[in-house]
Amino acid sequence: MRSDPLRAKGPRRPGGLLAVRLRPRRPALVTAVAVLAVLGTLAVLAPLFTSLDPVATDTSATSLPPGSAGHPLGTDLLGRDLWARMLYGARTSLLVGLTAAAITVVLGMLAGGLAAVAPRWLDGLIARTADVLLALPLLVIVLALAAVAGPSLGLVVVAIAVTSWMPVALIVRAELRSRRERRHVRAAYALGLSRWQVMWRHLLPGALPPVASVAAFEVGHAILTESTLSFLGLGVPPNRPSWGNLLTEAQAHLLTGEWYTVAIPAAAVVVTIIAVNVVAGAVSGPSEGGTW
Amino acid sequence: MSPHDAARALTVEGLTVDVPGRRVVHGLDLTVPAGRILALVGPSGSGKTLTARAIAGLQPHGGSVLLDGRPVRRGRDVGYAFQDASASLNPTVTIGRHLAETVRAHRRGDPSAALTRFGLDPALADAYPFELSGGQAQRAALAIATVHEPAVLIADEVTTALDPITQETVLDLVKADARDRTVLLITHDLTVASRWADDIAVLHAGRIVEHGPTARVLTDPRDDLTRALLQAADDTRAPERPAHITGGALTVRNLRRELRARRRRTLALDGIDLDIAPGEAVAIVGRSGSGKSTLLGALAALDRPDGGTVHRDGRDVWAMPGRARRAVRRRTGLIFQNPAASFDPRHTVRQVIAEAGPYTPDLLRYVGLDPAMADRRPAGLSGGESQRVAIARALAQDPDVLLADEPTSGLDVLTQRRVLDLLTGLRRDRGLTIVMVTHDLRAARRAADRVVVLDQGRAVDDLPTGDLDEARHPATRRLLAAVTPHRTPP
Numbered sequence: 163m164r165s166d167p168l169r170a171k172g173p174r175r176p177g178g179l180l181a182v183r184l185r186p187r188r189p190a191l192v193t194a195v196a197v198l199a200v201l202g203t204l205a206v207l208a209p210l211f212t213s214l215d216p217v218a219t220d221t222s223a224t225s226l227p228p229g230s231a232g233h234p235l236g237t238d239l240l241g242r243d244l245w246a247r248m249l250y251g252a253r254t255s256l257l258v259g260l261t262a263a264a265i266t267v268v269l270g271m272l273a274g275g276l277a278a279v280a281p282r283w284l285d286g287l288i289a290r291t292a293d294v295l296l297a298l299p300l301l302v303i304v305l306a307l308a309a310v311a312g313p314s315l316g317l318v319v320v321a322i323a324v325t326s327w328m329p330v331a332l333i334v335r336a337e338l339r340s341r342r343e344r345r346h347v348r349a350a351y352a353l354g355l356s357r358w359q360v361m362w363r364h365l366l367p368g369a370l371p372p373v374a375s376v377a378a379f380e381v382g383h384a385i386l387t388e389s390t391l392s393f394l395g396l397g398v399p400p401n402r403p404s405w406g407n408l409l410t411e412a413q414a415h416l417l418t419g420e421w422y423t424v425a426i427p428a429a430a431v432v433v434t435i436i437a438v439n440v441v442a443g444a445v446s447g448p449s450e451g452g453t454w
Numbered sequence: 455m456s457p458h459d460a461a462r463a464l465t466v467e468g469l470t471v472d473v474p475g476r477r478v479v480h481g482l483d484l485t486v487p488a489g490r491i492l493a494l495v496g497p498s499g500s501g502k503t504l505t506a507r508a509i510a511g512l513q514p515h516g517g518s519v520l521l522d523g524r525p526v527r528r529g530r531d532v533g534y535a536f537q538d539a540s541a542s543l544n545p546t547v548t549i550g551r552h553l554a555e556t557v558r559a560h561r562r563g564d565p566s567a568a569l570t571r572f573g574l575d576p577a578l579a580d581a582y583p584f585e586l587s588g589g590q591a592q593r594a595a596l597a598i599a600t601v602h603e604p605a606v607l608i609a610d611e612v613t614t615a616l617d618p619i620t621q622e623t624v625l626d627l628v629k630a631d632a633r634d635r636t637v638l639l640i641t642h643d644l645t646v647a648s649r650w651a652d653d654i655a656v657l658h659a660g661r662i663v664e665h666g667p668t669a670r671v672l673t674d675p676r677d678d679l680t681r682a683l684l685q686a687a688d689d690t691r692a693p694e695r696p697a698h699i700t701g702g703a704l705t706v707r708n709l710r711r712e713l714r715a716r717r718r719r720t721l722a723l724d725g726i727d728l729d730i731a732p733g734e735a736v737a738i739v740g741r742s743g744s745g746k747s748t749l750l751g752a753l754a755a756l757d758r759p760d761g762g763t764v765h766r767d768g769r770d771v772w773a774m775p776g777r778a779r780r781a782v783r784r785r786t787g788l789i790f791q792n793p794a795a796s797f798d799p800r801h802t803v804r805q806v807i808a809e810a811g812p813y814t815p816d817l818l819r820y821v822g823l824d825p826a827m828a829d830r831r832p833a834g835l836s837g838g839e840s841q842r843v844a845i846a847r848a849l850a851q852d853p854d855v856l857l858a859d860e861p862t863s864g865l866d867v868l869t870q871r872r873v874l875d876l877l878t879g880l881r882r883d884r885g886l887t888i889v890m891v892t893h894d895l896r897a898a899r900r901a902a903d904r905v906v907v908l909d910q911g912r913a914v915d916d917l918p919t920g921d922l923d924e925a926r927h928p929a930t931r932r933l934l935a936a937v938t939p940h941r942t943p944p
Contacts, residue, residue: 349796352756353810353851354784356776363809364798 194440205252270330278338370446378439468517493651533599550579699733701887710761724911737898740908787848811850
């Protein structure tokens, strides 16, 4: 019997990038998925969990601490309900954070993967473009983009992706280049696999664990960048709440005793990053017990 | 130099070593007088290395280790040369700094004398470990281990990775050095022990099952394991011929291949001509760096030659389209040197095999492994197990040519024997063509009916295995001389 690659694939568990190994006995992963699901549900169904308007001010109830009647997380200086702002803010932040991070990672992996297999000139072009973009300040690029496209939520996502794919691409490129020389990759070629099969089954899956770490970091980065851009009037309207906005506004309160205005949105961002990190780590498969 | 003193001796009493969960060495007693070489022989996992590490004070242990009646001082009294010298030396530091560090720590020793003692030019002190050849690195490691004149030298499988000629040089130097100290030679190779050791202690599952002068142990073994080891080492059955032949034919004409490193170019293959008939078993032997593995890469249709042609069943593999060449590779089983590295570390044994062809538990049973092993990952396999998984993977391809790169190197004699039996059995039952690269002439005799000797990229000798002893070419004679087990007078 001769083996052909299609048949060899048949009854096995899916290999390569499709190998999402969601084993039932992994409490950390189950918790992380549950956390993301809860955050997503809260964001989507925000009006069901609060009757208050996140932007309405109430001068009779300013600067209330958490636990006050009617305001479970308290209010800010203008009397806006923090619970409502967190719920509606989750919509913007999760949308921007997760989409921008996903696009960043996909874009970076494509660019890095292409650079690793491409002829030398294209590899050089991609690597040098990444270097140049890394050297330019984020805001300059975004201002240029905004001047062309006009401010919107979509612009924020695109701007973040365009300015953060470089680390992912350079990591993927370096991982693939070092993995190419590995003995087991040579063994895969010796089995008669084509370049694409080797790339898909052996090279990319091996490069995933470091990318997974970067992906989680990118989510947090995107959530905070969104608030920076919105503050400059390049993203969502500044009065529309997002976790990033809440953090930016609350900076001034850090030393005035109203610590919770910082702590609550910061905790939300951190929890999201950790959950994404765990999920991304699971998607990228078991590590080799190495550095990541 | 420390004065020769007949009263000096290394005494080990009731030595025990535990690893988490179990005891690996069970109460070992040994006495080695100064100036003698004791070979600690045993199969993989018998506790040889742990015993040596305990004696050197590198491993927590029970029992006592005494030198002239007082406890061994760690570092000062015992020099330790590791199995893989290039990995045990710091690649960013010169050999000279390695030596100087030891000299400074113990306030004694002469770096250039240590290098000269092991046949190295003192000028090599300025070299970095990666600039040395395998044999040089191993000798440098021995020089570093003995520069501060310790009373005991432990040589832990120092020649396992070396070709027989380099091995001979290194062990001759160790023996010359043993005049002044006690040497513990750790090896799984009885031939090495028989030629260079004064006494042999056979270790099995953490216990010494036999201990005596080399000549006595070799001629009158008292333990079953010793007998099995001797038998495996003396195994000279010729390979059986296949009843029916299904294998492929390989033809190589004027093959040239250059290896380009950053600064230098090496002509690895310099005009090789070779015809391998279907169903034939050919051993390619030669020293390290003679081009053996490069030739195997060309035969596997993996590396494009810089000149000449490779034909498989009459078709030029580099003239055919890529798809057809991949089909040729699918019909070629390739077993790599150090097979554990040839498995994707993220895959299980089952995935590794399934990539080559349909996985069935029978494949693992055929190579003598428990099918329950299918869910293990490569990192959890021993050397012999990896080798057998590699053979199972090659079998899953249902190949008609099997190429094996050093299939027995680094394995103990019993495992070597199992692997060789497996290869010869495969050829007998399935009529495969087998090409085996090895520096072990014993393995070549056991598994091949023809031997091709490579030297500096040229095929200098090509003869039936039976005529090996009458070979005339100096390169072949040199290889033969290096593995001939002979006793040096005590």
